[in-house]
Amino acid sequence: MSAIPEDVARRKSRHDARARAYRDLSERRARLAAGTSIKPEFEYELLTMFARNELGAAVTMPVLYSLFALACMFWAPTVDAIVWLVTVIVAKVLLLDQARRFLHQPQAQLNIRMWRRRFVLLELFNGLALAGFALVGVRETLGAPTDMVFSSHVFIFATLIVVLAIRTMFAATLPAIFYAGTVPMTLAVVGRLLMLDNSFYLALATMAVGIHLYFTFLARGLRSTVLSMLEYRAEKDALIAELEEQKSVSDEARRRAEAANSAKSRFLATMSHELRTPLNAILGFSEVMKEEMFGPLNNPKYREYTENILESGKHLLHLINEILDLTRIESGRYELHEEPLRLADVIDECHRLLKLRAEGKGIEVVEETESDLPIVWADQRAMRQICLNLMSNALKFTPKGGRITLSVGKMPDGGQYLAVRDNGPGIPEDEIPKVLQAFGQGTLAQQTAEGGAGLGLAIVQNLIELHGGNLDLKSELRKGTEAKVVLPAYRVLQSMGPLQPLGRETHRIKGMAPRPPRPARVRARAEGGDTAAFG
Known part of the structure; x- marks a missing residue:
């Protein structure tokens, strides 16, 4: 008997192993087709997060770029600032347009590999446009006063930090897009600082490289966190789907069990009633034969067999009655009187x-x-x-x-x-x-x-x-x-005590107030005493 469950468990274990192997093979094939080391559904989620981040800042980023352009007009020609602003806004508009198209297309129709390459190219164009900010007014600042040179390069350095922070927040989960949007700006700022041939600006250039590396490690940490979150969510969704599947199987099994139980109850009730009719005849005729109402049974064996038939019939009738009682109880048709x-x-x-x-x-x-x-x-x-x-x-x-x-x-x-x-x-x-x-x-x-x-x-x-x-x-x-x-x-029914002590009942007319106690003089008069007190 114990070999059967072990055999079932062994077959189930082999089936689960084959299912896991097939699932792993499908995932690897999908990763190779998508050209990435992560699951295709995760790649879609990451691209969706990037597109939504860009669309969420569709207004704030152009405003920020406009402020940068106004600030650089203090040391650079206005035309250069306006040309840079138009270029960076055009790059941003192209990126936003593609992000909107990506979100509007159904997931089943998307080519993840193509869209990732497209976003990388658009982000590279956007990064090159931002890098142009470090080249605005280069010639004018070379011969400018020292304080203007200092303030302009410090502002450019601060702008680099702002751009790195923003691109880390938007594209940290996609390394290729992150590098395409930040490396050109960092190289342009470092190159401009090194052109000044001063130890202070050399230190700023070194700091710019260090800050870029810091944001790179920060982007890797954010990417790992997001991938873990997506992995946990996928496991949760798979668990919920499995629970839903098991629930549907359980509901179907319960429905079949209830139907089978109802059919069993109907069958038992019908067969019990059908058996009682001939059984009553058997009991009646066997009792008549036992009592020898129409004449004696000459053979003692016949009398013994008749008693056996009667006892067996009574036992069968008792069993049928028990089955009927149990069927009525299980079906909820047993009423208590x-x-x-x-x-x-x-x-x-x-x-x-x-x-x-x-x-x-x-x-x-x-x-x-x-x-x-x-x-x-x-x-x-x-x-x-x-x-x-x-x-x-x-x-x-x-x-x-x-x-x-x-x-x-x-x-x-x-x-x-x-x-x-x-x-x-x-x-x-x-x-x-x-x-x-x-x-x-x-x-x-x-x-x-x-x-x-x-x-x-x-x-x-x-x-x-x-x-x-x-x-x-x-x-x-x-x-x-x-x-x-x-x-x-x-x-348990508890008996109630009398409403008043026995022997002290009062007879009142419904709605009347209780009679007040009579004074002593009235009681004396009623008992035949002296009436002079009432004169």
Whole structure:
């Protein structure tokens, strides 16, 4: 039996390994086709982030470029500044136009490799246009005063830092685009500073290179962070998709199970009703033959067979009734007809019904009932069936000369219990969940002729759950079994005390105020005393 699950697990492991290998091969093929080391869907996400960043700054970047152009007019000719501003805005407009087209196209129709190359070229053009800012007014500053030369080159150095920060924020996740947009500007600024042949400007040029390297490492860190985020999101989406798939499979399996259960219930109900009609005839005719109403049966064997037919028919009818009860309970068509009753009366009635059977096996049945127990609100037929099923089980497995105890009492929370305890062979602890299931039988029941169909405890559990209670089954080998059904506290009816102390009732007309106590003089007059006080 254990080889089957191991074989299934082995086949499932091989299937998962093949699926992983196929998935890895597909990813590598897609990466080779896209010309990148990352997944194509991640490449699309990175390009989308870049395009959205550019479109988000479609207004602010031209404004910033205009401020740069105004500032450089203090040391450079106005024409040079305007030419640079027009060039950089044209480059920006071309980049924004392509970014908008990229976002408007469906992902399935995009060639990621082509668009990445296009964005790199456009960014290179934009970087060269920005690098032109470092060349604006070169000739004019060479012969200018020292303070103007100092201020202009310091401003150019600050402009480089601003451009590096902006391009790092926009294109850090795409190294080729980042380098295309920043390297030309850095080279132009370093070249201009080195032209001045001064130690101070040499230091600024060195700082410019160092700052560019710093932003490069910063861009790599941002790229790694973004890729990790995309990886986690892809895993989350895959997990959600897998959960959705498993949920749909589970829903389909549940729907099929419910349909099968409903079909089973309908089949059992139909077949049970169909079986009862001929079974009643068998019981009736066999009872007539047993009683020899139309004449004696000369052969004793015929009489014995007739008794066997009658007993077998009764057993089959009992089994059909149990199946019908369980089917009605499982299908939700079992209706409780609740009324006030006493559990002590229920066990007393069941004791009388099964007394002859207990005496026939030599089993002593004892009732233990706590005094002054209040009545409960429950279905009398269901509670009687619960007690009969538990007592029948005890009678089946209790040996001759044994003892069965029927008890009723209070629970600590205010509820009441009905328990059947025997000193039979008991049930192994690992078999208790099995015997509580429908058609579940323990090893002892399978070894005895009185095993039954295994529906008694299942019916008991379902009936007590309809009342809001529960079944507690405890057993110990060679010591006996105790089955206890517990009704909740809200089903116990508490008696109400009188509204007034007895003997002190008052008779009032509805709506009238209570009569005030009479003064002592009035009481004396009413009792025939002196009336002079009222003169």
